[in-house]
Amino acid sequence: MLGATIGSFLNVCIDRLPEKRSIILPPSSCSNCKKLLTAKDLIPIFSYLWLRGRCRYCRSTIPGRVLIVEIISAAMFPFLFWMYGLGLEQTIVTLYFCFFIVIIFIDLEHHLILNKLIYPGAIIAILFSALLSPLEIIPGIATAATGGGIGLGLFVLIVVLSRGGMGWGDVKMAALIGLIVGYPLIFVALLLAVISGGILAVILLVTKTKGRKQHVAFGPFLALGTMATILWGESILNWYIGYF
Ligand SMILES: [Zn+2]
Structure with a gap:
């Protein structure tokens, strides 16, 4: 769960760093309709699957990379724990x-x-x-x-x-x-x-x-x-x- 959550943050970095935007503020919003995302839109992996990769408000598609990064990150944390211990x-x-x-x-x-x-x-x-x-x-x-x-x-x-x-x-x-x-x-x-x-x-x-x-x-x-x-x-x- 920690890995998936960090994965969400990595997605924010991937989205914003090339655009010279802050990775802390403002909170996440839909890149199309600009609507601020609420807690239920921000559950890593599950929100994407539940919404079938679309914005809850304007139905525009969310890039598949968002899900991929969250899954990679969620799998990586236990893998590295298994390799190195805590x-x-x-x-x-x-x-x-x-x-x-x-x-x-x-x-x-x-x-x-x-x-x-x-x-x-x-x-x-x-x-x-x-x-x-x-x-x-x-x-x-x-x-x-x-x-x-x-x-x-x-x-x-x-x-x-x-x-x-x-x-x-x-x-x-x-x-x-x-x-x-x-x-x-x-x-x-x-x-x-x-x-x-x-x-x-x-x-x-x-x-x-x-x-x-x-x-x-x-x-x-x-x-x-x-x-x-x-x-x-x-x-x-x-x-x-x-x-x-
Ligand atoms: Zn939207």
């Missing part, structure tokens, strides 16, 4: 995952990775490294800085070489995930992002869903690669090193 580690991973959900859906809908998410994210990651690096999931400050530098350097190179295939938002995002996972896990995160993004690009090309010149947002792959790395990065790295 505690600081679980809280930090949950925080990071909420952050990435917002990044993913804003990039999917607007092809934007917002500075007002990346910069505070970087500051928080550095603070975590400075204060909490004894925790297994938090890299030390030197490791984090190395990871950030590698992410930044590699993606500047990619942007310059690909001439527009990748945006500066992706560069900043690559640097940020370097700060979050550190060295050497940054390589795992980037590799997972490139492999999953590449596979989807091939599928889209083969099925002709997208043309060669059309843009596919890369932020979601960076985010998913990082989430997988936070969860299983060490095992993936050990498995890979074990090959040699």
